[in-house]
Amino acid sequence: MDHFALYADLHALLGESGLLTDPQVVAAHNTDWRGRYRGTAPWVVQPTSTAQVMEVIKACAKAGVPLVPQGGNTSQCGAATPRSGHPEIILSLSRMNRILELDAENATLVCEAGAILAQVQKHAEAAGFLFPLSLASEGSAQIGGVISTNAGGTAVLRYGNMRAQVLGLEVVLADGRCWNGLKGLRKDNTGYDLKQCFIGAEGTLGIITRAVLRLYPLPRQRVTAWLSVPSPTLAVRLLRFLRAQCGDRISAFELVSHSALSLVLHHLPQFQPPLDPLPAWSVLVELEEFDAQAPLQGLLEKALVLALEERLLDNAVLAQSLTEAQALWALREQISEAQKREGISIKHDISVPVSRIPEFIELAGKNLETAFPGIRVVCFGHVGDGNLHYNLSFANPERNRTLVPQTPAVNRIVHDVVSALNGSISAEHGIGQLKVQELVHYKDPVALDLMKKLKMLLDPQGLLNPGKILA
Structure with missing residues (x-):
């Protein structure tokens, strides 16, 4: 391959501002958020239009140089x-x-792939709408990356993951052609739903450049509460109970273990304990209501009183203001940051049927303790949709350094339990580089074969994000 010729082509196409070559600038793009992976890409290309993306891909295809699409660089894998x-x-x-259009009557928003998730949320809110996807990294995560990883977040229980929010896509293919699927339709029964191929594909099948997103009415009320529950079993029962009492108003139902909350309070002392003593297990629940006059807080208070009588929870604190609600959410959202400050941990992002969450927690914990006595389990996540973040380490740094090289053995214990419970080894973070071999081990062979054939069909040269998802 002729790097000089490729550089000349890209420089002529994008100019100085669109072709980053400064080693210090490029280094930030070559390192992932967790500091686990470091690439050696010499340049970063930054096109400003779909037409430029098409020309960049054609130039790289001609030179045989692969491209790695990057959004906000917040990938966990x-x-x-x-x-x-x-x-x-x-x-x-x-x-x-850019945010290109908001169609109020159709309740849709069209934006470019580089639009920041938080900006999309704010733009929708200013027009009286809700874009419901919410992530801890929403201030830097880009729409293209969020779609490419089929991100989930805290509101999946009511609204679904990113796949449910996408009505249309514009995608540049590996041969430089552009597929225009920018239709804001709820119904389009004209054959294969092609956009689904690119959602969750991590940029391995095409480069998403624009999207049509679904909007929702803006809730007029929110009520947030932090609950103390005796066990994961009772947390799952509590979810069913609250659904019966409150209907589909429940937008979030997050489980937090004592170990996860303790790390936040230790490393981020500006936060205050929500309850005293710290619960063995906590649930952060949030309800939404579109009717500004409906007695939403009274509804939740009544439901929690009944839950106390049923012994489904031990204690509860309801946020009395937006500030208090934000403080409760911060405790949940800062778990990953607290873990990062604590040191390296072996992370898992799994899903099982909601009914089997207690069984997973019990079996995985028991098997890990047998193999690695004294191991610390930091468990938290979106119990409402069956997704847990299950992270493992030793509190002692010296012992922890001996655990990290045993990651394959740890993964096998955790993922074997997930597989036995008919779950998934990746609920919302994707596969990336981290779980390529795990996918080979656990994915249905027929499904894996179909995925490889689709990749070969759409990207026969292997130019788009090589080494991700598929080995």
């Missing part, structure tokens, strides 16, 4: 990070960040 020692170029859509 190395999906947006180039591989070390491989001739790859980073494709950043951060300059394609």
